[in-house]
Amino acid sequence: MAKFSKKRGKSKPEVSTASLPDIIFMLLFFFMVVTVLRDAELMVKVSTPYASELTKLEEKSLVNYLYIGRPTQKYESTYGTKPRLQLGDKFATISDIPLFLEKHKIKVPEARHGQITSSLRVDGEVTMGIVTDVKTQLRKSGQLKVNYSAKKDPNAKQ
Amino acid sequence: MAKTSTRDRMSNEINAGSMADIAFLLLIFFLVTTTIVEDKGITVKLPPWSEEEPDITKLKKRNVFSVLVNAQDQLLVRGEPARIEELRGRAKEFISNPSKLENLAEKPTKAIISLKNDRGTSYDAYLTVYNELKAAYSELWDELSQRRYGVPYSEDMPFAYKKAIREEIPFVLSEAEPTAFGEE
Numbered sequence: 001m002a003k004f005s006k007k008r009g010k011s012k013p014e015v016s017t018a019s020l021p022d023i024i025f026m027l028l029f030f031f032m033v034v035t036v037l038r039d040a041e042l043m044v045k046v047s048t049p050y051a052s053e054l055t056k057l058e059e060k061s062l063v064n065y066l067y068i069g070r071p072t073q074k075y076e077s078t079y080g081t082k083p084r085l086q087l088g089d090k091f092a093t094i095s096d097i098p099l100f101l102e103k104h105k106i107k108v109p110e111a112r113h114g115q116i117t118s119s120l121r122v123d124g125e126v127t128m129g130i131v132t133d134v135k136t137q138l139r140k141s142g143q144l145k146v147n148y149s150a151k152k153d154p155n156a157k158q
Numbered sequence: 159m160a161k162t163s164t165r166d167r168m169s170n171e172i173n174a175g176s177m178a179d180i181a182f183l184l185l186i187f188f189l190v191t192t193t194i195v196e197d198k199g200i201t202v203k204l205p206p207w208s209e210e211e212p213d214i215t216k217l218k219k220r221n222v223f224s225v226l227v228n229a230q231d232q233l234l235v236r237g238e239p240a241r242i243e244e245l246r247g248r249a250k251e252f253i254s255n256p257s258k259l260e261n262l263a264e265k266p267t268k269a270i271i272s273l274k275n276d277r278g279t280s281y282d283a284y285l286t287v288y289n290e291l292k293a294a295y296s297e298l299w300d301e302l303s304q305r306r307y308g309v310p311y312s313e314d315m316p317f318a319y320k321k322a323i324r325e326e327i328p329f330v331l332s333e334a335e336p337t338a339f340g341e342e
Contacts, residue, residue, distance in 0.1 A: 017175055017178065020177075020178040021177035021178045021181050024178055024181035024182055024185055025181050027185055028181055028184050028185045028188065031185060031188035031189055031192055032188055034192060035188050035191055035192045048199075049281065049282045049285045049286065050286075051199075051200055051285060051286070051289040052289060052293060053200055053289050053292040053293050053296060054198040054199060054200065055198065055199065055200070055201045055313075056197065056198050057197040057198070057199070060197070063197070117201070119197070119199060120199075122281050123281065124280065124281055124282035124285075125280055125281070125282060126280070126281045127229075127277060127278050127279065127280060127281070127340075128275050128276065128277055128278070128279045128280070128281060128284055128336060129277035129278065129336075129338070131281055131284075132277060132336050135204060136207070138204060139204050139205065139206065139207040140207045142206070142207075143204075144203055144204040144205075144206060145201070145203060145204075146201070146202045146203075146204055147199040147200065147201045147202070148199050148200045148201075148202060148285055148288070149197070149198070149199040150198065150199050150200055150285060150289075151198070152198065
């Protein structure tokens, strides 16, 4: 009797935290799987227009991104307010596009070069002038698969 | 004696309390770096570049559906002003020509949509027009697929079906070099 009561008093009733790591790990794995490491800081404002005929870009490694928009407030003083092209993490001109495409190409196995898509993330209020110049340069560089990035319209009828 | 037995039991466990902290640290790192971006858009195949002037092929006027967008984002469809809401319907009627009118396309395979914009056209307007024209085609594909196979047109239907439909109603959209009246 004495033995019994003594033992009970020693081990304090604790809530077991042993399963906490398991729960956290589960969350961790979820985020690890869905994560796409951000490769570039956006220096231009890009708010893509709405559309309904959308196709999904499947493989991220086969996609290169070209951003077109007005510089954000932080860069307004240095780069002005005219729409600019951003490649990777810096501002670029149209003539930088071929090199940018080549740099992306060497990361992709040769057999899959034909599947490379250029995703044009263009702000809705940008005029077509700069977009046309970019398109022409893409055609000259032989990059013909292009995806105009757009959002699904939340108030679309259907 | 009783005391030692309790002690033995306690020392058998490894303290796993700090494991949660480590996992938390990693979790927060991934939370911060995560961008769940919706990578969707309108896929377009651009024509290859050629230095030569394109040779002007004479097309019958009835087979060409011309859409012009000016710098004020106004539409001119086959020579007359139009609204964006009616573009899809008119394009569909032009391509399929259900009542065999004289001034619409002879048959879907001969129909050509010609899109021309200005350098001052907003990208928003351009993409909306492009989207409407693409939607007109996909609705026609859908109708044909329903009629023939009883299933809606989708990207993952059998390849032979898809090919047959695409051959019946090919997507032909020619984009002209834009004019430069309203450049910013």
